[in-house]
Amino acid sequence: MKLSKNISESLELKFSKLARSMDKKNQIPYSLGLGEPNYFTPNFIIDEAYSAMKKGYTKYSSPIGDYILRKKISDKLKNINKIKTRPNDILISAGSKMSLYLVLLALIQPKDHVIYITPCYTSYLPQILLSESEVEVTAFKLDKAFEIDYSKLKREIKKNTKAILINFPHNPTGQILKKNDLFELEKILKVHKKCFLISDEIYMDNIFSKNKHLSPGSIQSISKRVITIGGFSKSFSMTGWRIGYSHANSEINSKMIKIQQHILTNVPLFIQKAAAQALTIKSNHLNKFNNLMNKNHNYAYKILSDNPFFSFNKSYGGFFIFLRIKKKITSDKFCTSLLKKYNVAVTPGKYFGKHFNNYIRISLSQEHQVFKNAIDLINKFAVLKK
Numbered sequence: 001m002k003l004s005k006n007i008s009e010s011l012e013l014k015f016s017k018l019a020r021s022m023d024k025k026n027q028i029p030y031s032l033g034l035g036e037p038n039y040f041t042p043n044f045i046i047d048e049a050y051s052a053m054k055k056g057y058t059k060y061s062s063p064i065g066d067y068i069l070r071k072k073i074s075d076k077l078k079n080i081n082k083i084k085t086r087p088n089d090i091l092i093s094a095g096s097k098m099s100l101y102l103v104l105l106a107l108i109q110p111k112d113h114v115i116y117i118t119p120c121y122t123s124y125l126p127q128i129l130l131s132e133s134e135v136e137v138t139a140f141k142l143d144k145a146f147e148i149d150y151s152k153l154k155r156e157i158k159k160n161t162k163a164i165l166i167n168f169p170h171n172p173t174g175q176i177l178k179k180n181d182l183f184e185l186e187k188i189l190k191v192h193k194k195c196f197l198i199s200d201e202i203y204m205d206n207i208f209s210k211n212k213h214l215s216p217g218s219i220q221s222i223s224k225r226v227i228t229i230g231g232f233s234k235s236f237s238m239t240g241w242r243i244g245y246s247h248a249n250s251e252i253n254s255k256m257i258k259i260q261q262h263i264l265t266n267v268p269l270f271i272q273k274a275a276a277q278a279l280t281i282k283s284n285h286l287n288k289f290n291n292l293m294n295k296n297h298n299y300a301y302k303i304l305s306d307n308p309f310f311s312f313n314k315s316y317g318g319f320f321i322f323l324r325i326k327k328k329i330t331s332d333k334f335c336t337s338l339l340k341k342y343n344v345a346v347t348p349g350k351y352f353g354k355h356f357n358n359y360i361r362i363s364l365s366q367e368h369q370v371f372k373n374a375i376d377l378i379n380k381f382a383v384l385k386k
Contacts, residue, residue, distance in 0.1 A: 030344040030374035034363045035171070035319065037237035038292075042285050045236060048277035052270035059269070063261035065092025065245070066272040072279040073230070073245050081204070082218035083228060089247050091256050092267050092275075096202045096231035096244030097123060103198055103227050103246055104131035104163075106255035112162035115140050117148070119322065119352035119359070121171050121200075128165075136160070141355055146173040146313055146322070150184040157188065163196045164188070169203035169213070172352050172361040173322040174297075174315020176207060177214045189222040197226045202244070205235040205286055207317035208294035208364075217247065224249045234319070235286060236278045243267055243275050293364040296371045297321065300362065303375050309382035321362040322349065331357050342377040 064070070070087040077083040077090075093099045104127055108114060113136040116124050128137055138156050143149050148166075157164075168177045189195060197216055204213045217226040231244030246256065260266075297315055304323065305312040311324040325334055331348035338344050349359025362378075364371070 028339070028343055028345045030342070030370060030377065032363045032366055032371065032374050033345045033347045033361075034365045036239040036365065037234065037289060038365045038367065039237050039285065039289060041237045041241070042278075042283055044281045044283070045238070045274045045278050049270050049274035052273035057269040057273055061266045061269040061272070063264070063266050064088075064257050065090065065267065066269060066276065069272045069276040069279075070245075072276050073247075076279060077215075077217075077228070077230075077247060081201075081213070081215040081228070083215055083247060084220070084223065085247055089250070089253060091246050091248070091253055091260070092272060093244055093246065093260060094264060094267055095233065095242040096200065096229050097127075098242075098264070099229050099231070099244045099246040100198070100200060101127050101131065102256040102259055103229070103248065103252070104128060105259050106252050107163055107196060107198075107227075108132040108135055109162070110134040111160060112136070113138065113158050113160045114163050114165065115153070115156055115161060116165040117142060117167065117170075119172055119349065119356045121167060122351055124165060124167075139353065141353070142173065142175075146170070146175045148181065148184070150188070154188065157192055157195065161192060161195050163198050165198045165200070166216075167200040167202075169201075169207060169317030171203065171318050172320045172347075172349075172359075173313065174318050174320050175313075176209075176211055176317045177216070179214065182214055182216055182219055185216050186219045186222055189225055195225070197222070198229070199226060200229045202229060202231050203234050203318040204230060206290060206293070206319065208290040208297065209316040211316055213317070227252065232275050232278060236275075238275070238278070241271050241274070243271050289365075292368060293319065295368055296364040296366065299368075299372055300364075300375050303379050304382075307379055307382050315364070319363055319365050321364065322352075322356075323360050323362060325358045325360065329358075331360055335360060338378065338381050342381055344374045344377050344381075346378070 070090040073090050074085050074087045077085050108131050114128050115138045118139045118141050140156055199216050207213050217223055217228045228247040232238040300321055304310050309327055311326055315321050331350050335346055335348045347361040349356035
């Protein structure tokens with residue numbers, strides 16, 4: 001396999017090394033870098049996994065995934081996301097990250113062109129390049145309001161554009177899709193009939209504003225060319241369980257199943273049984289978590305939006321605030337200095353794209369008092385830097 005030179009192991013920045021060193025020594029009391037929920041996996045999910053193991057669900061199973069789980073995911077996509085689907089359109093895999101990779105492996109051919117939206121999750125570009133080394137890639141930048149400029153996006157699409165990869169609710173900006181976005185995406189796919197839309201919706205259950213999540217797969221006219229990615233990590237704090245899913249048309253799904261059965265075989269069945277239980281039991285944990293993030297977001301906006309050091313675009317979903325630094329200091333230097341002086345960890349914007357070295361990402365997934373103290377220290381630090 002020929003690896004692209006553009007695939008790096010990680011961003012070995014000064015901040016990363018310092019943060020890892022301090023974290024090992026428990027020297028970071030104010031951590032706002034988390035990309036996972038701040039609560040443990042609910043007990044009813046853990047209990048179901050244990051029960052399933054005792055019942056003997058520890059052997060091989062179908063590479064497409066347990067039917068009961070696929071049926072529950074299908075029902076969720078129909079009832080909440082308004083996507084017309086069947087259990088056989090769902091593929092269970094080892095996390096939404098692997099689901100995305102299987103989609104890319106099944107879809108992308110040599111000389112194809114892929115567009116992905118930036119800023120973005122750090123694995124998007126490596127996954128595209130790992131799926132096909134001879135691929136043409138365009139990193140499309142959101143505008144200053146973190147919205148898609150569709151007139152510019154249309155100019156980037158070519159005859160060989162195979163896929164557009166989007167992620168809403170968005171990591172790291174916290175934006176969500178609006179009705180006009182669905183209308184514009186529908187127009188694009190109607191014109192470019194060989195192009196697919198890959199919609200990473202891992203944060204679909206984490207909208208903390210009064211808005212609702214909208215799925216492009218709900219648009220009937222283009223639904224066969226929309227591939228939806230989801231999972232359990234952000235909704236049920238199952239980040240370490242490694243279970244996610246995809247929804248795609250039968251042709252793509254069959255290719256993905258074929259690939260998965262030769263590299264993974266199946267996700268452990270007891271984990272699938274636990275995930276099915278997560279979609280069965282009614283629990284208030286998600287409302288509590290989303291309300292916490294909303295409370296944290298409102299406090300951060302109250303304190304930091306008045307600080308001339310920053311430019312603050314409100315977030316509506318996901319876990320994060322993406323804060324622009326208006327002064328001449330790189331994100332790496334800002335985060336390193338903040339960590340050294342006040343033991344507050346936030347993430348450099350450079351991690352999410354080369355054009356975002358004047359941004360920092362702040363996680364809302366933290367207990368409110370800890371978050372409040374950290375925001376106050378960030379505000380104080382910025383005042384000192386004026």
